[in-house]
Amino acid sequence: DAGVIQSPRHEVTEMGQEVTLRCKPISGHDYLFWYRQTMMRGLELLIYFNNNVPIDDSGMPEDRFSAKMPNASFSTLKIQPSEPRDSAVYFCASSTWENSYEQYFGPGTRLTVT
Amino acid sequence: QKEVEQNSGPLSVPEGAIASLNCTYSDRGSQSFFWYRQYSGKSPELIMFIYSNGDKEDGRFTAQLNKASQYVSLLIRDSQPSDSATYLCAARLSGSARQLTFGSGTQLTVLP
Numbered sequence: 243d244a245g246v247i248q249s250p251r252h253e254v255t256e257m258g259q260e261v262t263l264r265c266k267p268i269s270g271h272d273y274l275f276w277y278r279q280t281m282m283r284g285l286e287l288l289i290y291f292n293n294n295v296p297i298d299d300s301g302m303p304e305d306r307f308s309a310k311m312p313n314a315s316f317s318t319l320k321i322q323p324s325e326p327r328d329s330a331v332y333f334c335a336s337s338t339w340e341n342s343y344e345q346y347f348g349p350g351t352r353l354t355v356t
Numbered sequence: 357q358k359e360v361e362q363n364s365g366p367l368s369v370p371e372g373a374i375a376s377l378n379c380t381y382s383d384r385g386s387q388s389f390f391w392y393r394q395y396s397g398k399s400p401e402l403i404m405f406i407y408s409n410g411d412k413e414d415g416r417f418t419a420q421l422n423k424a425s426q427y428v429s430l431l432i433r434d435s436q437p438s439d440s441a442t443y444l445c446a447a448r449l450s451g452s453a454r455q456l457t458f459g460s461g462t463q464l465t466v467l468p
Contacts, residue, residue, distance in 0.1 A: 273454055284460040285400070285444060298455060333399055342454045343390060347399035 246348035248334050254354045260322040263351045266315055267336030275345060276309055276319050277333040285333075291317065292339075324355045359383055360447050362459035370467050375432040377443050377462050382426070385450025389421060389428045392444040394461065400444055404430060435466040 247266040255261055267274045275290040289299040294311045302309070306325070311317040321328055331352050335345040362379045369375045379389075388407050392400035406412045406419040406428065418431040428447075432439055442463045446456040 275455070285458040287455050287457070290455055292454070297453065337454075343388060343405055343448065343456070344402050345456070347401065350399055 246334055246336055246346055248332075248348035248351050250351060251349060252352050252354075254356065255324055256356055257325055258323045259355075260320065261324045261328075261353060261355075263319040263321075263332050263334075263353070265317045265319070265334030265348060267317070267334070268346055269315065270338065271336035271346075272339045273337045273342055273345075274311060274317050275335040275337075276317070277335065277347075278330045279333060279350075280330045288319070321353075324353075326355045329353055329355050358459070359449060359457050360445055360459040362443075362445050362462045364460055364462060366463040366465055368465045368467055369435050371435060371437060373435050373466075375435045375439065375464055375466065377430040377432075377445075377464065379428045379430075379445030379459055380426055381428070381447050381449075383447070383449045384423075384426060386447045387450070388448040389419070390446040390448075390456060391417075391419060391428075391430045392446060392458075394442045394444060396441070432464075435464075437466045437468050440465045 249264045276288040277285050279285045288301045289309045291311045309319045331350045333347050333350045335347045337345045360381050391404040393403050394400040404419040406421045409421050409423050412419045416433045420429045442461040444461045445459040
């Protein structure tokens, strides 16, 4: 298994631009989590899905952030418009229902907004 | 007060020593606790989980949970330079279905 796949690995964009981050979870996993990691705030859960349905989006910082999961093998996290304070590493993780605590993380997308 | 707190370190230990990493949590109803390891520039990976009071051992790693005192610890015996990483403590807080709340992590360096 290839593990959780994220793209792009690095993204540099200017303030005000739209950014789309992509994630492919491990096949057969029921849960998908989006996290953001910064030095100041650590690893924060933004939103998670179960069977493609958003369950808890209380961690999404504001309306500029949106996430979708159109099918079991693909999810996106979109930021529009982007701001410099959105600069962070964004991780996607997936897990099974039986072992939801064992979350497998993707390699992350390092986002820099200038 | 943060829900899951860790000493940010850095913590340095000589090779072969025991490294002790600590974590406290504020939600007394929390039931499950996890230790993730994150190498620099990499993603977190689960190394231990513990649900019950007491110790849980897995190779060189021992997780300890004391619910009365609301702390969790991770002991690494015979520390190796390859153990140098940031260790994240996470908890499933009461009322949380599947999500984890992470501490800020403790950076460990094992000196050869």
